Amino acid sequence: MLSYWNDYPTIQNKLQAVCSLIEDQLEVRNKEIQETLIEFANSGGKYLRPAYFLFFTELGESSKQNQKQLTQIAASIEILHMATLIHDDIIDDSPLRRGNTTVQSRYGKDIAVYAGDLLFTQFFDLLTQSMNGSPYLEINATSMKRLLLGELDQMHSRFNRQETVEDYLSSINGKTAELFWLACIQGAHFGKTSEEIESLSGEIGRDIGLAFQIYDDILDYTAKQHVLQKPILEDLAQGVYTLPLILANQEHPEVFAPYLDKEKDLSLEDAQQVAKLVVTYDGVKKAKEFAHSYTERALQKIAQLPECQAKDGITRLTKQLLQRAF
């Protein structure tokens, strides 16, 4: 999966160390769980969050940095991300993730619950090793809580057709943007930049996270299954209404009501029809405008970073990631 980083050789090198550390952390007596987790760790995730973390550390002076600490923190971010994915897949009953069977569909919910829990403890463990005594320890605890509250918000608003754009943004702000915020602000902090850059980095991370999640949600309405390697419209059948649908439905509720009235009984054909209608009634177009606007905000703030190689890398990666073609 690190081939994604072929054009960013210094980051690719550092991510290699992060991967090795994650594999080490996953060594446990229970070989079934260990293999499950290592397979999951190697199953095609891009390591985007640790990569952003590492990019933002490079804004600081390397002579002041502790590389071992940086590798540990980068690993902690990815491990927290993995833990939430595994538990989300239990909630969603997802058969596939990253084109592979999910942990719970392959090994059952027992393994999946404990595998996620074990990752939460490894996250905690890496943090106590790398930043004991730092105020960022509390910041990490708070972020982890916000991540979960974001998931809970989303679960709570299932099948809620009154969900507003604000509700959606607030939910993805916790669910996705929080971790990008954390990756970037921590990168600047432990990379020993200045307080100003640290705060700006956090804002950049949040905008990137929001744009990233909106594009991800748009993909459900536009991508072909073999491209996305994920069952199309899974969210929809679970009552998770994302931005494209919210935007189309708020203007034309009468068009969507016959389908959404079916709730859990929505068929695949119904879901495909809803997807078409979301496109027809400009849901995708308007959602792209939101994503574009967060991307632009991120890029403008990135432009304010001091000139350096890392800034170029951050700009290039963000454009590559967010100026997507559909």
Next chain:
Amino acid sequence: MLSYWNDYPTIQNKLQAVCSLIEDQLEVRNKEIQETLIEFANSGGKYLRPAYFLFFTELGESSKQNQKQLTQIAASIEILHMATLIHDDIIDDSPLRRGNTTVQSRYGKDIAVYAGDLLFTQFFDLLTQSMNGSPYLEINATSMKRLLLGELDQMHSRFNRQETVEDYLSSINGKTAELFWLACIQGAHFGKTSEEIESLSGEIGRDIGLAFQIYDDILDYTAKQHVLQKPILEDLAQGVYTLPLILANQEHPEVFAPYLDKEKDLSLEDAQQVAKLVVTYDGVKKAKEFAHSYTERALQKIAQLPECQAKDGITRLTKQLLQRAF
């Protein structure tokens, strides 16, 4: 549930503050989760682990102590315990816990997964608030990992008739004794006793935890359902073989084979028959000898603590808890 502590008024008072803090920590936007967790927190747990923690703090001088910190740590221990119970009940598909319906049987696994996760984050949050910079932060992370590895060991050895007494002891050492160890050693540490007392306190906690779990497992084979408020022999039907069965089966495998061959298809009548046979073939008697021996070890070590009111309380509580009548 604090009526259990009527004879220990200072501990009861302090536990009241712990309960209030736990309720505060459980305030989240999602009211369904909040009510679930508060109901669970109030559903009859004795708060045994925080009570031991508080008892051991009282071995130190109160003038040197930070009471707010002690309350936070006491709450963190109970919250970690609650988190593991909620996730264990998902694994076990348990309908009942403490005589009440379990979180997952009442609200579904979705709520139960996230409710447990949220408690893990609150545990982490309380620790970062109360002991940031202390080596006990890493010790807590390691304990949490051992707890999970203990659960995983138990899950891994389901339906394994070759499980030895050593395997069982190693599993409950992680699963149960670890948290009693942590409660007692942390109590001595944050109560500002000496290093010697701290280490002795940890040993006492571990012995108490081992004896406690063995007595708990014996109860499955001796208690009537209405006494235990828990389905009899649930563990057995799930393939969890505990000490009484291990001891009886290792001497008379031919007696138990016809029943254990049925694995998951064991009926309630079969299970009741196994329970009778475990008693007949001295499994309960021998398991009691183990529990008794750990209890004695704990009491001997407690006797080595410096004379004070807290020591009397610890002795009295341990006898009350572990010198059980069957």
